[in-house]
Amino acid sequence: MNYYALFYEVVDDFVARRAPFRREHLRLAAEARKRGEILLAGALAEPADRALIVFHAADKSLAEAFARQDPYVVNGLVKKWEVRPWNVVVGNEPASSSSSSAPAPGTVMRRWTARTAKAQLPKYLEHFSKNVLPELRRVHGYLGAIVFLRRLEREIEIVVETNWDSLESVRNFAGPDLEAAVVAPVAAALLTGFDRRALHSEIALTDRA
Secondary structure, eight states: OEEEEEEEEEOTTHHHHOHHHHHHHHHHHHHHHHTTOEEEEEEOOSSOOEEEEEEEESSTHHHHHHHHHOHHHHTTOEEEEEEEEOOOOSSOOOOOGGGOOOOOTTOEEEEEEEEEEGGGHHHHHHHIIIIIHHHHHTSTTEEEEEEEEEEOSSEEEEEEEEEESOHHHHHHHHOSSTTBOOOOHHHHTTOSEEOSBOEEEEOOOOOOO
């Protein structure tokens, strides 16, 4: 995962004109924050001529997609925007396990399994990181993912667990048949087999040491 800075250069009367669009802008930002995509966001002051949004993502396309749908951009309050990689030196240390948050009770865990040859595993993990995760982060209600590996004699078993705030959110991803596996052809080509159906469980209790 990398850091990206989204810079806005706003119009001179930005503060006066933003009111009709501010609620929707804040909703989009809050949802991205909930998914772990946005770390910090806010306007610069004295003068209020720029804004900065810091993203934590696999690539810059996520930040670009946010800007293109931001009502401030769509309605002409942003004169210019750009996304630049940010090489963070201090402050990006991994959080200790005691500060990590577990999935909340009441949320939904979607579990799907597949198998791949040992030689194909790195390619599948790269595909998952660069293609699957950015798509998941764009789905409303997505909360996070974990990929598990079990090394068998001749193959690798892959278990993917994604966390969602509700079954309705899962439908935003999988469609009306929410148990149907969502596997792109490029991913299927890297697998020796995979489940056609996914399992869903409601999280009842969690703990973090």
